[in-house]
Amino acid sequence: MIRHLITLMWNRRRANGLLLAEIFLAFVVLFIVGSVGLYNYRNYRAPLGFGYENVWQINLDAGTQPRPEQYATLQTILRQLRATPGVVGVARTSSNTPFSFSTNNIYLETEQNGVKRTVEPVNIYYASPELSGVMGLELRAGRWFDRRDEAATRPSVVINEQLRDELFGPGGLAVGKRIGNKDREWQVVGVSGSYRAGGELSEPQPGMFVHVSSEDTSRAASRLLLAVKPGSGAELEKKLSADIRSAGPTWISNITTLPDQRQTQLKAGLVLPVLLGVVCLFLLINVGLGLFGVLWLNISRRRGEIGVRRAMGATAGGISGQVLGEILVITTFGLALGLLVAVQFPLLGVQNVRPDIYFTAMLLAAGTLYLLATVCALYPSRLAAGIQPAVALREE
Amino acid sequence: MTNLFASATDSPQPAAAPVAGPGRAVLQLTGIEKVYQTRTIETVALNHVNLTIHQGEFVSVMGPSGCGKSTLLSIMGLLDEPTSGTLELDGRPVQSYSDKELARLRNHKIGFVFQSYHLINDLSVLDNVELPLLYRAGVGGKERRQRAYAALEKVGLGARTGHFPSQLSGGQRQRVAIARALAGEPEIILADEPTGNLDSVMGEEIMDLLLTLNREQGTTIVMVTHDEQQALKTQRLIRFFDGSQVS
Numbered sequence: 001m002i003r004h005l006i007t008l009m010w011n012r013r014r015a016n017g018l019l020l021a022e023i024f025l026a027f028v029v030l031f032i033v034g035s036v037g038l039y040n041y042r043n044y045r046a047p048l049g050f051g052y053e054n055v056w057q058i059n060l061d062a063g064t065q066p067r068p069e070q071y072a073t074l075q076t077i078l079r080q081l082r083a084t085p086g087v088v089g090v091a092r093t094s095s096n097t098p099f100s101f102s103t104n105n106i107y108l109e110t111e112q113n114g115v116k117r118t119v120e121p122v123n124i125y126y127a128s129p130e131l132s133g134v135m136g137l138e139l140r141a142g143r144w145f146d147r148r149d150e151a152a153t154r155p156s157v158v159i160n161e162q163l164r165d166e167l168f169g170p171g172g173l174a175v176g177k178r179i180g181n182k183d184r185e186w187q188v189v190g191v192s193g194s195y196r197a198g199g200e201l202s203e204p205q206p207g208m209f210v211h212v213s214s215e216d217t218s219r220a221a222s223r224l225l226l227a228v229k230p231g232s233g234a235e236l237e238k239k240l241s242a243d244i245r246s247a248g249p250t251w252i253s254n255i256t257t258l259p260d261q262r263q264t265q266l267k268a269g270l271v272l273p274v275l276l277g278v279v280c281l282f283l284l285i286n287v288g289l290g291l292f293g294v295l296w297l298n299i300s301r302r303r304g305e306i307g308v309r310r311a312m313g314a315t316a317g318g319i320s321g322q323v324l325g326e327i328l329v330i331t332t333f334g335l336a337l338g339l340l341v342a343v344q345f346p347l348l349g350v351q352n353v354r355p356d357i358y359f360t361a362m363l364l365a366a367g368t369l370y371l372l373a374t375v376c377a378l379y380p381s382r383l384a385a386g387i388q389p390a391v392a393l394r395e396e
Numbered sequence: 397m398t399n400l401f402a403s404a405t406d407s408p409q410p411a412a413a414p415v416a417g418p419g420r421a422v423l424q425l426t427g428i429e430k431v432y433q434t435r436t437i438e439t440v441a442l443n444h445v446n447l448t449i450h451q452g453e454f455v456s457v458m459g460p461s462g463c464g465k466s467t468l469l470s471i472m473g474l475l476d477e478p479t480s481g482t483l484e485l486d487g488r489p490v491q492s493y494s495d496k497e498l499a500r501l502r503n504h505k506i507g508f509v510f511q512s513y514h515l516i517n518d519l520s521v522l523d524n525v526e527l528p529l530l531y532r533a534g535v536g537g538k539e540r541r542q543r544a545y546a547a548l549e550k551v552g553l554g555a556r557t558g559h560f561p562s563q564l565s566g567g568q569r570q571r572v573a574i575a576r577a578l579a580g581e582p583e584i585i586l587a588d589e590p591t592g593n594l595d596s597v598m599g600e601e602i603m604d605l606l607l608t609l610n611r612e613q614g615t616t617i618v619m620v621t622h623d624e625q626q627a628l629k630t631q632r633l634i635r636f637f638d639g640s641q642v643s
């Protein structure tokens with residue numbers, strides 16, 4: 001019977017061409033949108049590698065204060081913040097804080113078995129020793145920054161596991177190794193878990209924390225990340241900005257919470273996937289209506305054929321099965337064409353997305369279209385099954 | 397392949413000489429009435445028809461246009477339901493059959509040749525002829541093909557199997573429709589003017605084919621015809637006028 005349906009659909013290829021094209025295009029679009037969706041969803045589900053619930057960010061700007069005086073003021077501010085009830089910890093960091101839309105990349109050079117290789121981009125985060133506590137970072141190997149790093153000849157770094165895997169192979173030994181490029185060199189003292197400062201929709205990327213001394217003056221005014229007691233609110237915020245203003249009258253501070261920043265970033269990141277999703281939904285509705293319409297039309301055009309088949313011994317169920325079978329055959333051909341296109345994505349490694357995302361998206365897109373075709377064929381197939389053979393045969 | 401028509405063409409069959417007397421009743425119509433109700437008028441296509449078709453009989457039905465011959469055939473072929481009256485197939489009232497059983501009966505027992513052929517335009521000649529076997533469980537693709545071929549050979553269309561109905565003449569289409577009815581080797585053939593579109597030579601050949609089938613395989617045949625000559629070759633002639641049997 002399947003062969004019969006395939007033959008029939010082949011013979012009707014002119015009439016079915018449009019339907020086929022529609023399914024083909026729908027599949028390709030669904031596949032692409034599905035890949036984007038899955039990519040984002042996978043990332044969303046992956047651990048961020050840090051806690052943000054009770055973390056605030058303060059952006060400091062020394063304003064018109066002469067540079068030599070800035071360091072002393074910053075130290076006063078830091079001391080005051082640390083002493084404030086409700087503040088659990090204060091860390092200094094660079095501007096690429098979590099959910100900040102800001103990135104800072106370098107490249108690293110490595111040599112494996114005599115072959116030179118460049119790893120890039122590598123996110124670089126400047127961090128004072130307190131950052132680990134404030135953000136609740138996970139340590140995989142070695143240690144986090146401490147007093148020993150103040151006197152180190154080479155700046156100490158903690159690299160994340162993605163960078164370790166890139167440089168030293170999956171799970172390789174990194175602690176104690178030197179890393180760098182032609183300008184700079186660092187000493188690896190520890191390995192952290194992944195750190196997705198890019199937010200929940202970002203892919204885990206190689207990154208490294210570079211030790212910033214508490215005494216550091218070069219980056220005097222930058223970003224602070226504060227761990228606060230759970231439940232802290234506007235009152236604490238007001239006090240903190242008042243304290244900063246009294247320590248340095250020219251200083252401008254801007255306090256935000258990481259949960260707020262996360263929301264903002266998530267919303268921005270979701271615009272494209274949601275938009276694509278909506279477009280996709282409309283596309284599906286359109287394709288569904290198209291399928292439904294064509295099937296309906298086909299049935300009224302092919303009443304004679306249905307009558308003949310009934311006369312030759314087809315049951316009512318057989319007729320509805322045929323209607324469903326036909327559309328599934330067409331869907332299968334459309335999907336087969338679509339798969340030829342879709343398969344190029346993982347084969348060519350488009351966007352460096354893991355191939356399993358593409359394969360899952362193919363399955364999802366195919367499943368959706370099969371389901372859609374089935375749903376659209378349900379009513380027309382029942383309609384066809386209800387056709388009385390004598391009536392249908394007389395009409396021709 | 398032996399020529400099935402050879403003996404029949406030169407010596408017409410005696411009108412009533414069944415090989416083994418009238419068998420049991422395969423089709424029994426009792427008080428069959430068919431009324432078509434349209435908005436303006438009511439047409440009585442069949443008016444209290446009582447008729448028995450015995451196994452192995454070759455019956456011809458004649459009557460003026462519009463007297464209800466096609467309607468009669470489609471009721472006997474289980475394609476239409478009578479407005480009132482009972483139709484018994486093999487002694488069992490048809491109303492008692494389920495849709496599935498009816499489909500099975502149409503498939504196994506009955507071969508229908510429609511007045512207007514009703515070939516499926518999207519299928520090749522061969523695929524059209526295979527159709528009854530397609531709906532029969534246990535018949536494989538190869539056997540289907542072979543039997544369809546054989547049926548097409550019988551109607552002289554062995555060379556046209558790959559054609560589509562639109563590429564055939566009216567007469568050729570009619571022969572495909574006949575081959576399709578033969579392919580399933582049914583017990584009963586209901587043929588609605590099977591030679592209506594054939595020239596006299598071809599008409600003769602088809603007629604002889606049906607006669608041979610009736611004689612050699614005991615196929616019960618009910619044939620609507622406008623050709624007195626053909627009707628005379630069958631065992632029984634039923635005349636219809638205005639929905640009623642007149643002889």
Ligand SMILES: Nc1ncnc2c1ncn2[C@@H]1O[C@H](COP(=O)(O)OP(=O)(O)OP(=O)(O)O)[C@@H](O)[C@H]1O
Pocket residue numbers: 394432433434439440441459460461462463464465466467468511
């Ligand atoms: N679906 C229908 N609706 C209304 N009237 C119908 C319908 N089908 C058939 N009739 C009427 O029933 C009568 C019998 O029709 P039928 O087709 O059985 O005639 P027929 O004897 O086969 O004629 P012909 O020799 O021209 O084929 C006709 O008067 C026809 O108009």
Ligand SMILES: [Mg+2]
Pocket residue numbers: 465466467511588
């Ligand atoms: Mg008729």
